[in-house]
Amino acid sequence: MLMRAGNAGDADSYRRLLLQLTPVLRAVARRGLARAGMADTDAEDVVQETLLAIHLKRQSWDEDAPIGPWVRAIARHKMIDALRRRGRRIDLPIDDFSEVLAGGDSEPSMLVADVDRHLECLPAGQRNVVRAVAVDGASTGEAAARLSMTNGAVRVALHRGLAALAAKFNMEET
Amino acid sequence: MKTSDLIRALAADSEVRAMPPGRALALALIPGVAIALGLHFAVLGLRPQLFALLGEPRLLLKLCLTFLLAALSGPLVLRLVRPGAGVRRAALMLAIVPALLAAADLAELLAVPAAEWGQRLVGTNAMFCLKTIPFLSAAPLVAALLALRQGAPEHPSLAGAAAGLFAGAIGAALYATHCPDDSPLFVAAWYTLAIGFVGAIGAVAGRRLLRW
Secondary structure (H helix, E strand, C coil), X not given: CHHHHHHCCCXXXXXXXXXXXXXXXXXXXXXXXXXXCCCHHHHHHHHHHHHHHHHHCHHHCCCCCCHHHXXXXXXXXXXXXXXXXXXXXXXXXXXXXXCCCCCCCCCCCCCCHHHHHHHHCCCHHHXXXXXXXXXXXXXXXXXHHHCCCCHHHHHHHHHHHHHHHHHHHHHHHC | CCHHHHHHHHHHCCCCCCCXXXXXXXXHHHHHHHHHHHHHHHHHCCCCCCCHHHHCHHHHHHHHHHHHHHHHHHHHHHHHCCCCCCCHHHHHHHXXXXXXXXXXXXXXXXXXXXXXXXXHHHCCCHHHHHHHHHHHXXXXXXXXXXXXXXXXXXXXXXXXXXXXXXXXXXXXXXXXXXXXXXXXXXXXHHHHHHHHHHHHHHHHHHHHHCCC
């Protein structure tokens, strides 16, 4: 229901849907990383990458189909991507951390590296808009006023910036 | 950036949404097929007396099979770019085409004396068929792959291969209105090879173009 509203452009319902999905995605990411014997300090990166994919590919959801299998398939796809990428990095064995990482469902306070790192690589225009809306919590209208851009330009920059962020994850893979 | 921050940005971006892959594919096929048709009429043209020959069962079968392949592979392609959509039924439906072709081949072998089999198989212009079907499929393939970038295939090469099959079927359907070889033996050998080639190109291109 909420996804349909989101597809119809209802930002509030859409935001609520993404917030509801996040704990589920987080559990999936932690389990996936743990099963692969990798440190789940990266779980939040995987969650964010998955949310970006859900957002940018939401047109691929058939409105008559149940949303669960669609979300799961995207989460699985992004998990596999993440594991493939991390397979080439050096990871410490998970046993060393298991006591520290017994954390619950809440969002970890640790630094989330990937999105911030990719954000730095965006063109300044897109970076400023994404940062204003995401980190400072500005509406697109406020961001437009602050950056002296038109509303339309802010929307375009926001969309392109998010798409570019998702693409940066993919480019690391090659 | 915290995850809740990211979600705020995503929600603010909820107005801009790309086109669903089904509609994107349909729209992209308009220029794609138009270009293929234009090339068809500019370079090849219909075979003489095509319409007078339409009652001929072999010709009719050849046309029907290529159209059926296009009609059945289209839905399969769309399912392959929708995460979580089951593809088994669409893939099984697609098997109707080779099954029909095999049955037609059997009938042809029974109807035609063994001495003529070789000549029916090789036909009059097998090489031309092998070149022309990919040539006519190129524009539909490019159109389909670009449209499918709106989708999210779990297996990009597989989705690309299916798009190649789909485009190959469109090219083959057009070529079938020009080609003078109607024997199902000819179709099974050369059309299959040509469409398979387009499918392979689609797989390679899809691997790069359809990643997300």
